[in-house]
Amino acid sequence: MTDMVVARKEGLYCVPGDFYIDPWQPVERAVITHAHADHARIGHGHYLASAEGEGVLRSRLGEIHLETLPYGQTVVRNGVTVSLHPAGHVLGSAQVRMEYRGEVWVASGDYKVEADATCAAFEPVRCDTFITESTFGLPIYRWQPQQNIFDDINDWWRANAQEGRASVLFCYAFGKAQRILSGIDAGIGPIICHGAVEPLNRAYRASGVHLPDTRMVTDVADKAELRRALVIAPPSAGNSPWMKRFGEYSDAFASGWMLLRGARRRRAVDRGFILSDHADWPGLMQAIAATGAQRVIVTHGQVPVMVRWLRQNGLDAGAFATEYGDEEDKGSAAEEPDGERLANA
Numbered sequence: 001m002t003d004m005v006v007a008r009k010e011g012l013y014c015v016p017g018d019f020y021i022d023p024w025q026p027v028e029r030a031v032i033t034h035a036h037a038d039h040a041r042i043g044h045g046h047y048l049a050s051a052e053g054e055g056v057l058r059s060r061l062g063e064i065h066l067e068t069l070p071y072g073q074t075v076v077r078n079g080v081t082v083s084l085h086p087a088g089h090v091l092g093s094a095q096v097r098m099e100y101r102g103e104v105w106v107a108s109g110d111y112k113v114e115a116d117a118t119c120a121a122f123e124p125v126r127c128d129t130f131i132t133e134s135t136f137g138l139p140i141y142r143w144q145p146q147q148n149i150f151d152d153i154n155d156w157w158r159a160n161a162q163e164g165r166a167s168v169l170f171c172y173a174f175g176k177a178q179r180i181l182s183g184i185d186a187g188i189g190p191i192i193c194h195g196a197v198e199p200l201n202r203a204y205r206a207s208g209v210h211l212p213d214t215r216m217v218t219d220v221a222d223k224a225e226l227r228r229a230l231v232i233a234p235p236s237a238g239n240s241p242w243m244k245r246f247g248e249y250s251d252a253f254a255s256g257w258m259l260l261r262g263a264r265r266r267r268a269v270d271r272g273f274i275l276s277d278h279a280d281w282p283g284l285m286q287a288i289a290a291t292g293a294q295r296v297i298v299t300h301g302q303v304p305v306m307v308r309w310l311r312q313n314g315l316d317a318g319a320f321a322t323e324y325g326d327e328e329d330k331g332s333a334a335e336e337p338d339g340e341r342l343a344n345a
């Protein structure tokens with residue numbers, strides 16, 4: 001029996017279903033796991049995505065031919081039963097479950113296992129073959145509970161506000177920014193969001209996610225407020241004129257990569273907060289085990305290490321080469337496109 005999903009030059013292809021999963025080249029039929037730029041691209045004929053992610057997907061891709069599917073509901077494509085299940089990564093993120101003639105494959109997209117308030121929690125889905133990401137697939141990657149990180153951010157912001165200094169926190173505009181907004185203590189001071197972040201905030205609120213009040217810098221009349229503010233901006237805003245209005249400020253970067261020695265210095269920021277929307281090593285292992293899959297195919301990230309580890313643990317493991325990037329790291333294929341364009345907005 002041939003594999004249900006194969007890697008083609010356009011993207012991961014479900015052979016019997018005749019559709020692609022997060023294709024990187026234009027195709028007729030695409031199933032999209034989530035709206036990050038490297039997974040959700042323009043130019044496909046027909047899109048299928050989670051109903052929960054419709055708002056953010058449309059806000060990023062504009063006019064597309066989109067069919068949505070609520071989590072857990074099924075649709076049949078050429079005899080393949082397709083359903084979408086929460087991946088816990090960002091609002092609307094989904095794992096794609098495909099069942100054909102009694103065999104089940106699941107493509108994870110990006111995922112994390114720690115639940116957060118801005119999206120549905122990761123759901124383990126039983127399958128025969130699991131296609132997993134591996135962004136942080138090394139044993140050194142172990143996250144602290146997110147509340148510890150939010151507490152650290154609050155302490156940093158509070159101390160800066162007391163000294164009359166803005167706190168500029170760089171992070172990815174979609175997902176990470178909203179997770180931080182939902183986790184921090186909004187009582188400390190005003191919250192200002194960059195023009196690349198605010199449209200996503202609106203899409204999250206419209207989808208029913210509670211976020212504290214945020215403003216654009218142009219909406220702040222009393223400039224003294226800026227000195228108590230938390231400012232959320234994409235990394236691309238860092239060296240732009242947009243920063244000048246904040247005067248003296250402290251800056252920080254929030255990403256899983258901040259765990260690495262030198263990552264904070266490389267970015268030349270005062271603080272690094274280790275917060276990722278991807279599973280850490282124990283999370284990847286937990287998620288893979290929970291699928292019960294005997295075969296695991298590893299995509300973007302630490303592919304050779306994960307494949308070797310999984311084989312040592314008795315699984316049939318392999319890899320797919322993909323063109324997915326890493327939205328947590330500036331300069332990757334997934335770099336926030338709007339961030340550059342809106343850097344001076």
Ligand SMILES: [Zn+2]
Nearest residue numbers: 034036110327
């Ligand atoms: Zn992603």
Ligand SMILES: [Zn+2]
Nearest residue numbers: 109110324325
């Ligand atoms: Zn990804």
